[in-house]
Amino acid sequence: MSDHSGNSGTSHSPTTSGSETPRRNFVVEGATVVISLIVGVVPFAAGLLSFLDPLFRKNQTPSKHTKGEQGGKTEMVRICSLEALPPNGPPQRFPVITDQFDAWNFTAQQPIGSVYLQRISDSEVRVFNTTCPHAGCSVSCDGQAFHCPCHNSSFELNGSKRVSESGRENPSPRALDTLEHTIESGDVLVHYQNFYPGREEKKPKA
Ligand code: FES
Structure with a gap:
């Protein structure tokens, strides 16, 4: 049976094809992973650097005979x-x-x-x-x-x-x-x- 425009009874989105949907999901998931890494890794790296800072300062002594x-x-x-x-x-x-x-x-x-x-x-x-x-x-x-x-x-x-x-x-x-x-x-x-x-x-x- 046909409507007035001549299309058949089965309807399709005008911009979504069967292969575009998985591709869009992949992009969204990829972006989510990247953002999650940035949000999680940056503070962790900053905390780790702060924790390890004394090791980097280990050889920085104030002055001779005043090492404390x-x-x-x-x-x-x-x-x-x-x-x-x-x-x-x-x-x-x-x-x-x-x-x-x-x-x-x-x-x-x-x-x-x-x-x-x-x-x-x-x-x-x-x-x-x-x-x-x-x-x-x-x-x-x-x-x-x-x-x-x-x-x-x-x-x-x-x-x-x-x-x-x-x-x-x-x-x-x-x-x-x-x-x-x-x-x-x-x-x-x-x-x-x-x-x-x-x-x-x-x-x-x-
Ligand atoms: S005699 Fe010095 S603290 Fe007791």
Whole structure:
């Protein structure tokens, strides 16, 4: 049976053929995949780069002798010049100031503790952490000995435990904590560390 235009009873879209539909679907699906990749991969790649950034910065050290803390380990820190310490003078207290950085953060010139330095010859220096080994208070020095105000520990200038004149027991379990150090180009460099208080053994904190 024919209509007035002369077409048969079966109708067809004027622009869609049997082969064009799959082709259009293929293009749409392809575009969807590309957009999905862009939306998903770009943020992932940015996050991955940010995560790996410390590895790329690994060898970027701020300056010689101010390397600060890396993974919990403090490098040698310059404290002062040797000339600043009078030979056989009393111990002097200095802050330890250094750059600090871990895998993701860098902070320049932060105080991380303090030390007592005493020059005992032309080329030798005693170096102590100022923290009391008993319970972590800060010791002072009157030029004759070190004293802790918290529970009355006291120490000789060489760091050893002092016998109390009153006969009271010295509560500190060990001598003052010495620190590794070296003298380089006229400067005193110290490997600053803190140690667990309240123990006979000198165990560095991580
Ligand atoms: S903390 Fe120094 S004596 Fe107790």
